[in-house]
Amino acid sequence: MHASxxxxxxxxFNRRSTERTPLRCxxxxxxxxxxxxxxxxxxxxDEPAWDRFQSGGSTLVEGELPMQWRPEGESIVWTADxxxxxxxxxxxxxxxxxxxxxxxxxxxxxxxxxxALASGEPIWRASFDNPTPETNNNYVCRAAPSPAVxxxxxxxxxxxxxxxxxxxDGGLRWERDLVDEFGPISARHGLAASLEQxxxxxxxxxxxxxxxxxxxxxxxxxxxxWKVDGLGATTWGSxxxxxxxxxxxxxxxxxxxxVGFDPVTGERLWTLQDIANNTSxxxxxxxxxxxxxxVSNGRGEDQAGGGDTASGMVSIERQEGGQxxxxxxxxxxxxxxxxxxxxxAGGQVWVVNQTGVLFRLDAExxxxxxxxxxxxxxxxxxxxANDKQVYFFGQKGVTSIVAIDSGEExxxxxxxxxxxxxxxxxxxxxxxxxxxxxxxxxxLVIRRxxxxxxxR
Numbered sequence: 001m002h003a004s005x006x007x008x009x010x011x012x013f014n015r016r017s018t019e020r021t022p023l024r025c026x027x028x029x030x031x032x033x034x035x036x037x038x039x040x041x042x043x044x045x046d047e048p049a050w051d052r053f054q055s056g057g058s059t060l061v062e063g064e065l066p067m068q069w070r071p072e073g074e075s076i077v078w079t080a081d082x083x084x085x086x087x088x089x090x091x092x093x094x095x096x097x098x099x100x101x102x103x104x105x106x107x108x109x110x111x112x113x114x115x116a117l118a119s120g121e122p123i124w125r126a127s128f129d130n131p132t133p134e135t136n137n138n139y140v141c142r143a144a145p146s147p148a149v150x151x152x153x154x155x156x157x158x159x160x161x162x163x164x165x166x167x168x169d170g171g172l173r174w175e176r177d178l179v180d181e182f183g184p185i186s187a188r189h190g191l192a193a194s195l196e197q198x199x200x201x202x203x204x205x206x207x208x209x210x211x212x213x214x215x216x217x218x219x220x221x222x223x224x225x226w227k228v229d230g231l232g233a234t235t236w237g238s239x240x241x242x243x244x245x246x247x248x249x250x251x252x253x254x255x256x257x258x259v260g261f262d263p264v265t266g267e268r269l270w271t272l273q274d275i276a277n278n279t280s281x282x283x284x285x286x287x288x289x290x291x292x293x294x295v296s297n298g299r300g301e302d303q304a305g306g307g308d309t310a311s312g313m314v315s316i317e318r319q320e321g322g323q324x325x326x327x328x329x330x331x332x333x334x335x336x337x338x339x340x341x342x343x344x345a346g347g348q349v350w351v352v353n354q355t356g357v358l359f360r361l362d363a364e365x366x367x368x369x370x371x372x373x374x375x376x377x378x379x380x381x382x383x384x385a386n387d388k389q390v391y392f393f394g395q396k397g398v399t400s401i402v403a404i405d406s407g408e409e410x411x412x413x414x415x416x417x418x419x420x421x422x423x424x425x426x427x428x429x430x431x432x433x434x435x436x437x438x439x440x441x442x443x444l445v446i447r448r449x450x451x452x453x454x455x456r
Contacts, residue, residue, distance in 0.1 A: 049440025053194035078120030086143035089436035124170035131179035141190030174222030294337035330366030335359035
């Protein structure tokens, strides 16, 4: 069922005064026959099902997931239109879905919307002024950074400089205007880095054209714990926490460079520069102090970084003196990704190139187990998996499902009709774009620029 509606509760935050101004409230029942009513004080589970971008790199989902769906089919239990446009991942917590978006000719407004997971019914929407208005078009990121959630609150970031925490009723806990504090944000095609988190802290990466920086924020107070220099290179990836011997490290990937930071102090622990064209991929944890980093054919750059243009598995190792060193333990010359990051699941690494060819690699050796041309074509969303299948969300709305043991494509599903040719989602691409997916409790939640879908 598809419905257009106004949210149950909408609040607007003025970034200068943080004043909450109630707007017109309108309750719209969707008539799904689910026998439940959602209100602003909905109870929430302690543990989020999908708590941040790529679920922190742990994209292996427990339990069964839907195998078949089609436009207007019964498996698509609801769709929900979103104010404006956004490229961020949906976040799942308890009985809620949270999405972000931006609207206005110059992206003047940044929106956070809470939807009921069971019905798609809107619960509340909070809106913020954008500190860095920029022409709203297909050439720059539009609400690309994904939020994060924990058992206490929701945390949101906009590429224009809004950083805020909201309670589960949409109330403002704290807000930061990063432009006011640290100066204007300008980056080629905009910023896309999503929030990373651990139990106490948020990690915010502003890899702008001049004076880039990395922040550690106290989640309770919103105060800065530490601030260090960024990498000084182009990126549309996100920071990722990677477990290593002795704790965890925050790994950032930008053109021609990989850097590991101490998440407690912000100290640079190691630098690895033998890489190129790693501007779009986020490091994917692979266990035992390892992570996989994908490279692409570039995003308008010529050999961006000057190093080896091969994806590969990196090991972070502690030396005798206590220092850390990172090194590639294997490379995969042919396995290059597009805008969607690779996946590590089932003892394998899964990489889809820009033409939709899937490379299935042995996670220990890098040996190619199979190559398959997917019906989904090229992907922008990071894949996800359960213990039986891997899901590849094609940019044009087709999802390929592949058996995790054999690499064989066992199903393909269309989310919207192929003739649905709305305005382009990005330069050179016509029609809608399938940007991200999240999963939990047998449901897939898929996000395109203007709409969210739930599939059971």
